[in-house]
Every structure is written in structure tokens, then in C-alpha cells.
Amino acid sequence: MKRKIVITGLCLFALLSAGWVLRLAAKQQTRKINTAPASPLRVEPAKESDVTGKTVAAAQAFLATLDDAARAKVSFAFNSDQKSKWSNLPVGIYKRNGLRWGDLSVAQREATLKLLATALSNQGLQKVKEIMEGDEVLKLSESGRGGGTGGPNFGRDEYYLALLGAPSLTEPWMIQFGGHHLAINLTIVGKSNVLTPSLPAAQPATYKLNGETVRPLGRENDKAFALINALDAERRKQAILPYQVSELVLGAGEDGKTIEPEGVKVSALNAAQKENLLDLVNEWVGILNDEAAAAKMAEIKANLPETWFAWSGPTTQGSAAYFRIQGPTLFIEYSPQRMRGGGLDLNHIHTIYRDPTNDYGARLVSR
Amino acid sequence: MKRLALCLLYVCAGRLPVAAHVLDQYLQVAQIAIAPSGAHIELRLIPGVQVAERVCALIDADGDGQITTAEEQAYARRALQDVALEVDGRRAPLALTGVQFPSRREMNEGIGAIRLDLAAGAALDAAGEHQLYFRNDHLPELGVYLVNALVPTTSDIKISGQARDPLQREMRLSFHVAPADTRGLRPWTGMLTLCLCLALFFSRWKHLRQYSRRCFRRLSKRTYPVKIFCRR
Numbered sequence: 223m224k225r226k227i228v229i230t231g232l233c234l235f236a237l238l239s240a241g242w243v244l245r246l247a248a249k250q251q252t253r254k255i256n257t258a259p260a261s262p263l264r265v266e267p268a269k270e271s272d273v274t275g276k277t278v279a280a281a282q283a284f285l286a287t288l289d290d291a292a293r294a295k296v297s298f299a300f301n302s303d304q305k306s307k308w309s310n311l312p313v314g315i316y317k318r319n320g321l322r323w324g325d326l327s328v329a330q331r332e333a334t335l336k337l338l339a340t341a342l343s344n345q346g347l348q349k350v351k352e353i354m355e356g357d358e359v360l361k362l363s364e365s366g367r368g369g370g371t372g373g374p375n376f377g378r379d380e381y382y383l384a385l386l387g388a389p390s391l392t393e394p395w396m397i398q399f400g401g402h403h404l405a406i407n408l409t410i411v412g413k414s415n416v417l418t419p420s421l422p423a424a425q426p427a428t429y430k431l432n433g434e435t436v437r438p439l440g441r442e443n444d445k446a447f448a449l450i451n452a453l454d455a456e457r458r459k460q461a462i463l464p465y466q467v468s469e470l471v472l473g474a475g476e477d478g479k480t481i482e483p484e485g486v487k488v489s490a491l492n493a494a495q496k497e498n499l500l501d502l503v504n505e506w507v508g509i510l511n512d513e514a515a516a517a518k519m520a521e522i523k524a525n526l527p528e529t530w531f532a533w534s535g536p537t538t539q540g541s542a543a544y545f546r547i548q549g550p551t552l553f554i555e556y557s558p559q560r561m562r563g564g565g566l567d568l569n570h571i572h573t574i575y576r577d578p579t580n581d582y583g584a585r586l587v588s589r
Numbered sequence: 590m591k592r593l594a595l596c597l598l599y600v601c602a603g604r605l606p607v608a609a610h611v612l613d614q615y616l617q618v619a620q621i622a623i624a625p626s627g628a629h630i631e632l633r634l635i636p637g638v639q640v641a642e643r644v645c646a647l648i649d650a651d652g653d654g655q656i657t658t659a660e661e662q663a664y665a666r667r668a669l670q671d672v673a674l675e676v677d678g679r680r681a682p683l684a685l686t687g688v689q690f691p692s693r694r695e696m697n698e699g700i701g702a703i704r705l706d707l708a709a710g711a712a713l714d715a716a717g718e719h720q721l722y723f724r725n726d727h728l729p730e731l732g733v734y735l736v737n738a739l740v741p742t743t744s745d746i747k748i749s750g751q752a753r754d755p756l757q758r759e760m761r762l763s764f765h766v767a768p769a770d771t772r773g774l775r776p777w778t779g780m781l782t783l784c785l786c787l788a789l790f791f792s793r794w795k796h797l798r799q800y801s802r803r804c805f806r807r808l809s810k811r812t813y814p815v816k817i818f819c820r821r
Contacts, residue, residue, distance in 0.1 A: 255740060256740060256744065257739075257740045257741070257742045258744070311700060315698060315700055316700075463753075464753070464755060465753045465754065465755045465756065465757050466755060466756065466757070467735065467757075468611065468616075468733055468735075469611065469616060469618075469735060471735060471737055479620070479739060480739065480740040481620075481737040481738065481739055481740065482737070482738045482739070482740055482748045482751060484751060559611075560611050560612075560614070560733065562612055562613050562639075563613065
């Protein structure tokens with residue numbers, strides 16, 4: 223009898239322990255938001271036929287259009303401090319390095335656009351162009367600091383291209399393109415393409431071009447309002463932060479920081495709401511070429527149970543509201559800027575897209 | 590022309606990335622880091638272009654148009670006095686551990702950030718639940734605030750709750766500190782328990798086999814033949 227009790231007890235203990243260990247293993251499948259250094263990622267060498275190969279070819283074609291002086295001006299060492307020299311501020315207030323769009327010849331501009339078109343998706347390139355055109359509208363508008371006569375700090379000419387490291391199928395290198403309200407930081411290591419940190423922003427956020435209404439960040443806004451309004455009352459209450467947010471928390475100059483997440487945990491959302499959230503996230507991730515964006519979206523989807531969605535401001539479509547999506551490998555903020563005298567400006571938006579574990583491809587170059 | 594000259598000056602000066610451009614208020618960004626050695630607060634004060642002159646006048650105490658290091662230090666101490674920190678309901682005195690001022694011209698352009706590094710000496714390594722309270726009362730008539738807690742760099746400290754007032758002038762953080770004897774052991778605990786289990790299990794394997802055979806035999810007699818499971 224005694225032996226029976228001991229054996230049954232042992233069996234139960236072993237089963238419980240096995241269950242506990244399995245639970246621990248399952249927990250480790252999804253990463254949590256933390257500051258522990260993430261494990262380095264394996265780097266697969268790129269082939270000439272894949273996106274990296276085509277981007278390398280486009281970068282080399284661009285470099286071939288330059289003379290020695292211009293090539294020296296656009297080229298930086300991969301590990302130089304140029305990597306973190308980007309901002310949402312306009313040129314003239316914030317110094318940018320590299321080659322200025324306005325100084326490029328027609329052939330050089332075409333080569334630059336070809337490079338961006340290869341590295342980014344169609345929608346990503348379109349967003350970049352719309353942000354640049356928006357700055358041209360700002361330059362000519364009364365609200366632009368240049369006033370009615372136009373100023374030297376704004377406009378589509380005030381965007382800069384820099385290349386960090388030599389375009390390569392195996393070694394790390396980086397494309398940096400930005401100006402007022404735009405920072406594209408694309409790190410390429412072998413087959414891997416990393417778009418974080420990047421800052422797409424807009425002022426004006428709505429403008430007319432050739433009779434068409436243009437909203438560079440319109441889909442982000444509309445999808446976010448659709449998502450917050452799709453949540454039931456309880457989830458919405460969890461998502462809404464009871465305080466105002468008038469600026470990005472982790473914008474330019476805030477590299478390497480991770481804040482405590484807040485809002486509603488995505489694991490509490492239903493399948494349709496999760497799909498809506500992924501669709502919203504894809505507005506940032508999808509700036510990158512389709513191949514790399516698909517890989518990043520798969521990673522974000524796997525970490526969805528540990529992802530948070532937070533909102534600050536009214537939930538009526540057409541209002542200005544701040545939101546944040548934060549997961550183990552994702553940090554997105556959408557922040558309408560504060561107007562003179564208070565209130566948030568629907569026509570002046572800053573956003574940031576980061577990967578707290580892999581900004582500038584940190585996990586790929588830390589080997 | 591003056592604007593162009595200013596712009597050229599900034600182009601010539603290498604500067605750290607700055608993001609904010611709130612125009613008519615004084616943006617005050619606090620980031621709180623909790624560590625076993627104590628709480629550290631990074632406070633960035635960025636006067637908007639329309640209030641920069643007022644802030645500069647406060648810093649330039651003698652009004653001579655020049656901001657000296659002594660005036661910067663005095664202003665930093667004033668800002669420090671306006672910030673309160675409490676841990677578990679008791680005031681935790683803060684010390685200035687770093688002060689960085691931008692140029693006056695940067696401030697006049699609305700892009701200059703005053704950075705103050707503050708540290709509370711009291712250690713936060715006592716195991717259990719704790720509360721931290723932070724409040725910023727610096728120039729509330731001009732201020733617009735952001736306050737956030739950074740994810741602790743050690744897994745021994747877990748933030749379990751955050752609450753702010755609607756303007757983000759104050760924040761209450763609840764956090765848990767793991768007992769010292771469990772720190773760093775967790776990854777091994779599971780493995781050790783499993784090994785112990787397996788050792789016990791195999792030490793009793795002979796009895797377990799005999800016992801399970803007897804069980805199956807009894808079951809087969811009571812219901813229908815299950816000899817297939819009891820092969821010798």
C-alpha cells in the first residue's frame with residue numbers, strides 16, 4: 223500500500239513537473255517586452271537575384287553617376303555616428319549629411335529614385351514622395367516658416383541621401399534618406415533588410431496636388447480609428463490612456479530605450495481585431511520591400527500575444543488622437559502635434575517606427 | 590537675413606538629434622529608470638520658440654544677456670527643487686548627477702533641450718511590492734509634460750502598474766522586487782526540479798513497472814482482454 227502511494231505520487235509529481243517545464247518552454251516561444259539583449263540573428267548571404275542583390279545593383283548604379291567629390295560626400299563608414307543623425311526637424315535647424323536632392327542632376331535623381339524603388343515597396347516610395355511634396359506645399363504656404371515667399375528650409379529639394387558602408391551582398395551597409403518629417407534608415411545585412419528606426423511624418427497631413435487630395439499618413443489614421451472603434455467597451459477602456467500625449471515618446475534621439483507598455487494587450491482582442499491591428503502595423507512595416515516586409519510581419523504576428531495597443535484622445539473619426547503599438551520587436555507611435563494655444567493638430571503628424579531589439583540591424587551586426 | 594545666418598550657424602554646429610518642436614509651451618520630458626541601486630530620472634526641458642525668451646530670462650538671472658555656467662547650475666537646482674520623488678510614501682531626495690545646456694540661440698529657435706540627470710540615492714533592492722511617486726511642478730504655467738517609465742534593465746524588478754494625471758505632471762509606479770535568494774536562479778530551478786524528478790522516477794522504475802503490470806492485469810480481468818499492453 224505504501225509503495226503504491228509513493229509510486230502514484232512520483233507519477234503525479236513527474237507529470238506536473240513535465241507540464242511546468244512545457245509551459246515554461248511555451249512561454250519562451252513568444253518574446254516579452256524587455257531590455258535583455260536579444261540573441262544575434264543568423265545572416266544569410268544575399269544573391270544577385272534577390273531584393274538585396276537588386277538594391278546593391280541600384281546603389282552601385284547610383285554611385286556610378288557621381289564624381290569623386292560627390293561620392294565622398296554621400297559615403298560614410300557603416301559604424302560612423304552618421305547612423306543616428308536623423309531628425310523630424312527641417313533642414314537649416316537640423317544639419318543633415320549626404321547629397322541634397324536639390325543638388326542632384328536629373329540622371330542622379332532618377333538613379334536615387336530607382337534605388338528607393340528597389341529597396342522600398344510601391345506604397346513606401348509613394349509615401350516618401352507624398353511627404354516630400356507635402357513639404358513643398360508647406361514651403362509655399364502661409365503657415366510655413368518660409369512664409370508666402372518660400373523659405374530655404376522647406377521643400378522637396380531639402381532631402382538628403384547618405385550611404386553607410388559599401389553596398390554589399392554580405393557585409394552590412396545602410397541607406398539613409400530624409401529631411402523634414404522623413405527619416406528612412408534601411409540597414410541591409412545579407413538577405414536581411416531592416417527599416418527601423420524610421421520616421422514618416424507629415425505637415426500638412428492633407429493637401430491638394432493636381433486636383434487630387436493627398437494624405438501621406440491617411441491610411442494609418444483611418445485604420446487606427448476603425449480599430450479603436452471596433453473594440454468592445456471594456457477593451458476600449460483598457461486601450462485608452464487617461465492622459466494627453468502631445469509628442470512622440472521615443473522619437474529622434476531616443477535610440478536604445480524601451481518604455482513600459484500600456485493600454486490593451488492584443489491577446490485580449492478577437493481574431494478580426496487582431497487582423498485590423500496587423501493591417502495597421504503593415505502601414506509602417508510595408509514601407510519596406512515586400513519580401514523583407516513579409517518576414518517582419520510574420521515576426522510581429524508571432525509576438526502578437528505580447529503586443530499592446532494604447533490610445534490617447536477622442537475616438538471619433540476626424541478627431542486628432544495619439545496611439546502606440548508596442549511589442550517585443552515593434553514600437554510604433556502616431557502623434558498629432560500640439561497646436562498653438564492647445565489641442566492636437568490633425569494636419570501635423572509625427573510617427574516613429576522602431577524595433578527595440580534590432581534598430582539599425584543591431585541583431586545582425588552584433589556577431 | 591538674420592534667420593539665414595542662424596540657420597548657417599546650426600548647419601556648422603554638430604548637434605545631437607532633437608525631435609520636439611512644441612511652439613508655445615515648455616515641453617518637459619521625464620523618463621524614470623528603476624534599478625536596484627535606486628531611481629534615475631532623465632529630465633529634458635525644451636522651451637518652445639514662443640516661450641524661449643521667458644525661459645532664457647529666468648536662467649539669465651542677472652539679465653546681462655549672457656548665460657554663465659553658474660546661472661545654468663542655479664537654474665538646474667531650481668528645476669530640481671520643483672521635482673518630487675517618493676518611494677513607499679517617503680520622500681526620496683534627488684541629486685543632480687548631470688547638467689547639459691544648449692546654446693541660447695538653440696533655445697531661441699525652440700530646439701534647445703536642457704538635460705538634467707537626477708538620481709535618488711536610496712536603494713530599491715528590498716524584496717516585495719513598492720510604490721514610486723514622481724511629480725514635476727516646474728513652471729506649470731508654461732509646461733506641457735511627458736513622463737514614462739523605462740523597462741527595468743534587470744528582470745528582478747517588474748513594474749506592475751502605472752498611473753498618471755491627465756497632464757502627465759505626476760506618475761505613480763507600482764513595482765515588485767524579487768527576493769535576493771531567487772535572483773538569477775529561475776532558469777535553473779526548472780531544470781533542477783526536472784532532473785530530481787527523473788532521478789526519483791528511474792530509481793523507482795522497477796516498482797513502477799511491476800505496479801503498472803498489476804494494474805493492467807486487474808483491468809483486463811474486470812473488462813476485456815488487454816494482454817497486448819501487458820506483454821512480458
